[in-house]
Amino acid sequence: MTNDKKNPLTLESEGWFHLSLHEITYTFGVDSSTIIEIVNEGIVSAQKDGSNEWQFDSEAFRRIRIVLRLQQDLGVNLAGAALALELLDEIEKLHKQG
Amino acid sequence: MEYKDYYKVMGLEKGASQEEIKRAYRKLARKYHPDVSKEANAENKFKEVGEAYEVLKDPAKRAKYDQFGQYWQEPSQAHQQQHHQQYTDDRGAADFEEFINSIFRHRQQQEQPFYEKGQDIHAKLTISLEDSFLGTQKTLQLQIPDSDAHGQLDYKLRSIKVKIPKGIEDKQQIRLKGQGGKGSAHHAGDLYIEILIAAHPMFRLHKKDVYLELPISPWEATLGATIQIPTLAGHVKLKIPKLSQSGKQMRLKGRGLPGQTPGDQIITLNIVIPQRDNEQVNKLYEQMAAIEEFNPREKLGVGNDQ
Numbered sequence: 228m229t230n231d232k233k234n235p236l237t238l239e240s241e242g243w244f245h246l247s248l249h250e251i252t253y254t255f256g257v258d259s260s261t262i263i264e265i266v267n268e269g270i271v272s273a274q275k276d277g278s279n280e281w282q283f284d285s286e287a288f289r290r291i292r293i294v295l296r297l298q299q300d301l302g303v304n305l306a307g308a309a310l311a312l313e314l315l316d317e318i319e320k321l322h323k324q325g
Numbered sequence: 326m327e328y329k330d331y332y333k334v335m336g337l338e339k340g341a342s343q344e345e346i347k348r349a350y351r352k353l354a355r356k357y358h359p360d361v362s363k364e365a366n367a368e369n370k371f372k373e374v375g376e377a378y379e380v381l382k383d384p385a386k387r388a389k390y391d392q393f394g395q396y397w398q399e400p401s402q403a404h405q406q407q408h409h410q411q412y413t414d415d416r417g418a419a420d421f422e423e424f425i426n427s428i429f430r431h432r433q434q435q436e437q438p439f440y441e442k443g444q445d446i447h448a449k450l451t452i453s454l455e456d457s458f459l460g461t462q463k464t465l466q467l468q469i470p471d472s473d474a475h476g477q478l479d480y481k482l483r484s485i486k487v488k489i490p491k492g493i494e495d496k497q498q499i500r501l502k503g504q505g506g507k508g509s510a511h512h513a514g515d516l517y518i519e520i521l522i523a524a525h526p527m528f529r530l531h532k533k534d535v536y537l538e539l540p541i542s543p544w545e546a547t548l549g550a551t552i553q554i555p556t557l558a559g560h561v562k563l564k565i566p567k568l569s570q571s572g573k574q575m576r577l578k579g580r581g582l583p584g585q586t587p588g589d590q591i592i593t594l595n596i597v598i599p600q601r602d603n604e605q606v607n608k609l610y611e612q613m614a615a616i617e618e619f620n621p622r623e624k625l626g627v628g629n630d631q
Contacts, residue, residue, distance in 0.1 A: 237462055240499040240518070242490035254445040254517065285498040289519065292447065293360045300371075301354055311361060323531055 245282040255295055265294055270309045328421045331377035331390065339391070343384065350378040386428050393424050444470065444506035444514030452489060454525045454535075457582055458557040460491035467516070470506040487518070492584040494532055495522040527555060533588025535581045540597045541565060556580045556590055563592070571596040 252259050266273050271287035283291070293315075294308040303311065332339050335349045357364060357371040364370065380386045450463060465487060468480045485504060493499070497520050505514025522530055529536040539554060549567035553560045556577065563575070573594045581588020599606070620629045 237486040237488050238501050238504065239488050240490065240501050242493055242497065242499050244498075244500050254447075254515070286496075288498050288517075289496055296360055297358070300358055301351075315361065323529060 243285070245276075245284055246288060248281040248283075251281075251283050251288070251291065255291065257295065261295075262291065264305060265291055268305045268309050270294055270305070270312060328394070329373070329377070330394070331381055334373050334377040335381065337381075341381075343382070346378070346381045350374065350382070354378075380425075380428060389428060393421075446470075446505045446514060446516045447519070448516065449519045449521060450487075450489075451521045451523050452493075453523055454528055454530060455557065456489060457491070457493045457520075457522055461489045463487055463489060465518075485516075489520065492533065492582040492587070493520050493522075494582065495530055496520070528557070530582070533582040533584055533586070535588060535590045537590060537592050538595050539563075539592045540595050541569070543596055543598060546570070546594065546596045554592065557582075565594070569594055 246254070248259055248262060251262055255262075265271060266281070271283065271290045273287055274282045274284075276282050290312060293312060294305070297303050297308040297311055298305070332341065335346065335353060337345060337349055341349070353374045354371065356362060357367045357374060359368040359371055362371070380390050446467060446469065448465065448467060450465065452461060452463065456463075463486070464484055466482060466484050469483050470480055485501075487499075487501065490499065499518050499520060501516040501518070503513045504516035527537060535557060537554070541550070541552070544550075545552065545565055546569045547567070549565055549569070551562055551564045554563045558580065561577070561580075563577070565575075571594060575592045575594070577590040577592065579587045580590035622629075
């Protein structure tokens, strides 16, 4: 492990972006059918753009990552992961009200 | 690296059966999964439990580990003992890190966590609400996967300075193109960072709106008042209307997080009374009780009688 000392630049980041189906599968290392299943389970709402391509936003990206991790780490199936996500949302909502 | 008692990590006795180990792991994995857990330090706990399970679930690795742990208390002695036993690992196992590496040696090539496939990197960063409001720069230390000349996977520590966009929301993702790992292919991966906004002592955040619970006195609530209140941009004056009830919400447009559509600051009034016994004040309250016909419990169907 080396420590990179030269570090002059401050990097700009994109706060808002959409990912295509291809980019999503690439970044999570899964095939497109896995992502389509997640969409079909109603876990994320992906929009289709003008050329009929799926578009995944920041929230969809976050939810897909959680679903994949829950599947991989805890062995839950899609419906289970969806349920966990909804309960997590609910807990957060309650916390915010409290 | 310090010696880690994997049995203790998993809350098990040394003689635990493979079934018990599996059960304990499943339970702890659910408890500490970073996406689900509300426990402090869940991520590290989850990794620790994963590491412990990786060793203990495999009887061969577990036997090796047990042998190592048996002599751990006195490392020099452990070294000798293992020579007597003609330990098959010829590097000796006096150092725990070396020992663990010997157990894990082939794992990296075999299985990688899914988020490292491709060369994209996923990271998390916690910032303060003020950081989001003002925009900020943060320096991140990242372990970047890198293939060496022999195609062997290696990790390099890289620090990068990132500009965090103003008005970023909790759990929003940001992307830095080309800042991921460099694989054998020409294409450099991207870096995705999930921004988490830490809880604030005064304000609560929902999307771009900032919530504040504002304590006011009974006379401010009754008579109305112009008072100073905190916002993310500093103190401002707020006019409380006459006869404001506890729970009343007021909105300061555009005082939330900045953005194309900036958020608002939403204020919830909360009437508080002084926690101090004051003879004079008590007299005034007694007068009020005598003058005002007021039943605050009318909707509960109970009268004012004692």
